[in-house]
Amino acid sequence: MSLVINTNIASLVAQQNLSTSNSQLKTSVQRLSSGFRVNSSADDAAGLARADQLKSQTRMIQAAMRNTNDGMSAMEVSDKAAEQITNIISRMGELAASAAQGTLDSTTRGYYSDEYDKLISEIDRIAQTTEFGGTKLINGSATSITMHIGFKSSSNDTLAISLAALTTGATSGLALTAGILATVTGALSGLGAVSAALKSVNDARSVYGASSNRLGVALNNLQVTFTNYQAAESRIRDADFAYETAIYTKNQIMVQAGTSVLAQANTLPQQALSLLR
Amino acid sequence: MALVINTNIASLVAQQNLSTSNSQLKTSVQRLSSGFRVNSSADDAAGLARADQLKSQTRMIQAAMRNTNDGMSAMEVSDKAAEQITNIISRMGELAASAAQGTLDSTTRGYYSDEYDKLISEIDRIAQTTEFGGTKMINGDATSITMHIGFKSSSNDTLAITLAALTTDTGLALVSGALATVTGALTALGSISAALKSVNDARSVYGASSNRLGAALNNLQVTFTNYQAAESRIRDADFAYETAIYTKNQIMVQAGTSVLAQANTLPQQALSLLR
Numbered sequence: 043m044s045l046v047i048n049t050n051i052a053s054l055v056a057q058q059n060l061s062t063s064n065s066q067l068k069t070s071v072q073r074l075s076s077g078f079r080v081n082s083s084a085d086d087a088a089g090l091a092r093a094d095q096l097k098s099q100t101r102m103i104q105a106a107m108r109n110t111n112d113g114m115s116a117m118e119v120s121d122k123a124a125e126q127i128t129n130i131i132s133r134m135g136e137l138a139a140s141a142a143q144g145t146l147d148s149t150t151r152g153y154y155s156d157e158y159d160k161l162i163s164e165i166d167r168i169a170q171t172t173e174f175g176g177t178k179l180i181n182g183s184a185t186s187i188t189m190h191i192g193f194k195s196s197s198n199d200t201l202a203i204s205l206a207a208l209t210t211g212a213t214s215g216l217a218l219t220a221g222i223l224a225t226v227t228g229a230l231s232g233l234g235a236v237s238a239a240l241k242s243v244n245d246a247r248s249v250y251g252a253s254s255n256r257l258g259v260a261l262n263n264l265q266v267t268f269t270n271y272q273a274a275e276s277r278i279r280d281a282d283f284a285y286e287t288a289i290y291t292k293n294q295i296m297v298q299a300g301t302s303v304l305a306q307a308n309t310l311p312q313q314a315l316s317l318l319r
Numbered sequence: 320m321a322l323v324i325n326t327n328i329a330s331l332v333a334q335q336n337l338s339t340s341n342s343q344l345k346t347s348v349q350r351l352s353s354g355f356r357v358n359s360s361a362d363d364a365a366g367l368a369r370a371d372q373l374k375s376q377t378r379m380i381q382a383a384m385r386n387t388n389d390g391m392s393a394m395e396v397s398d399k400a401a402e403q404i405t406n407i408i409s410r411m412g413e414l415a416a417s418a419a420q421g422t423l424d425s426t427t428r429g430y431y432s433d434e435y436d437k438l439i440s441e442i443d444r445i446a447q448t449t450e451f452g453g454t455k456m457i458n459g460d461a462t463s464i465t466m467h468i469g470f471k472s473s474s475n476d477t478l479a480i481t482l483a484a485l486t487t488d489t490g491l492a493l494v495s496g497a498l499a500t501v502t503g504a505l506t507a508l509g510s511i512s513a514a515l516k517s518v519n520d521a522r523s524v525y526g527a528s529s530n531r532l533g534a535a536l537n538n539l540q541v542t543f544t545n546y547q548a549a550e551s552r553i554r555d556a557d558f559a560y561e562t563a564i565y566t567k568n569q570i571m572v573q574a575g576t577s578v579l580a581q582a583n584t585l586p587q588q589a590l591s592l593l594r
Binding site for chain 2: 074077078117118121122124125128131132133135136137138139140142143144145146147148149150226229230231233234236237240241243244245247248250251252254255258262265266268269272273275276277279280281282283284285287
């Protein structure tokens with residue numbers, strides 16, 4: 043290589059390498075300070091897209107978990123209301139059995155009949171006031187309720203739970219009629235009606251219990267999916283500190299060495315002066 | 320596994336397991352505090368349905384037991400009234416036999432006849448006032464009474480008891496004024512035997528029905544105990560088992576909490592690399 047003064051090739055080469063080292067050191071600092079390996083699309087465009095998709099899905103999963111918990115709460119609310127109705131129906135059975143006794147005079151039978159009728163009204167009141175999040179659950183106004191327990195929009199991401207009407211009346215859920223205890227014959231038919239009503243409530247409760255357990259399983263699965271998706275996003279986006287600190291140290295040394303070499307390269311053309319002495 | 324800071328997978332796994340343990344501990348606490356294994360339909364829907372049915376039936380059985388006891392009381396009331404009527408008829412037989420004596424003058428016979436007629440009125444008064452729960456038992460208003468002594472509505476759940484009329488005009492054929500003559504007094508002696516037989520017939524029905532109701536009551540009591548036991552086996556918590564599970568869950572929650580705290584600090588390792 044010829045010895046020239048105006049152009050310091052060695053210095054240019056040193057500057058170029060120092061610039062590269064500095065840029066890599068900058069990347070290392072960014073990764074270590076942010077904790078992310080992928081800080082911009084320039085770092086890993088495909089990885090960033092996958093990681094962002096996973097991040098978006100984990101937030102949808104969190105919403106699905108809240109939905110599932112709400113569903114379990116709704117089932118619990120329905121179940122406890124149905125439990126109260128069961129207790130009332132038990133008492134009504136006791137009243138019907140008592141009123142079926144032939145030795146009663148009409149006044150005493152009337153006392154049983156009054157309580158029976160009032161309990162029917164109470165069942166209806168409970169049925170009309172049992173709601174979750176503003177949705178009436180057991181008055182028959184909705185025949186089913188759809189829970190969104192996934193993070194897609196397919197049919198597998200929803201769960202429809204049928205809601206039985208637990209109101210009294212000839213056409214709706216519980217065929218219990220007021221005034222039936224006025225006669226012995228009526229009281230005897232009341233016994234049958236009470237058994238049938240109890241079965242209807244038990245049918246409804248088995249749906250609540252089964253749905254609640256199913257939602258619980260779905261929730262467990264969502265939790266596992268949530269953990270897995272976060273792990274997947276982490277593997278793409280997050281910085282491995284063991285690796286990144288090693289690279290950082292290497293880049294630090296490269297910059298120090300580069301700076302030192304550049305300083306020496308800048309003084310190389312001074313050799314020409316020694317020829318003029 | 321790479322050493323990362325932004326996502327703590329170990330902590331997420333620990334959180335998930337802790338959440339499961341917490342939920343199981345909640346179930347244990349609910350079971351131990353309520354005493355019930357089945358607290359909601361989610362615990363055991365089929366079992367709950369069976370238990371609720373049994374509970375409803377035990378309450379119907381309780382009503383049936385009260386009904387049966389009422390029936391026994393009604394029989395006892397009728398029997399004691401009939402016993403009084405029997406005593407009266409005995410006295411009437413004594414009066415008729417006395418009045419049948421030819422040596423009596425009409426005044427003395429009149430004394431016997433007066434008492435005889437007053438006793439007839441007393442029999443009718445007793446028959447009209449004997450009632451149980453508002454139902455007249457021996458005046459012929461009702462020819463039978465139906466006891467509901469079961470907890471279903473079939474014919475086997477009811478028991479119809481025939482009620483005889485113990486009034487003098489219908490049931491007992493005793494007429495006032497019969498002792499005015501010797502002939503009348505002699506006829507009355509026959510009427511009295513027939514009336515006594517009618518009352519005894521009625522009392523045998525009361526006694527038999529009462530004993531039958533007693534047997535039905537015993538059976539209801541046994542059924543009641545069995546149904547309660549059946550409900551208990553389904554619904555109640557076995558404390559020996561549940562306390563063991565509770566202790567296990569308690570340890571799981573404590574261990575999970577401790578591990579979670581440690582998992583949360585794992586990423587601090589990264590700092591040591593930067594020193």
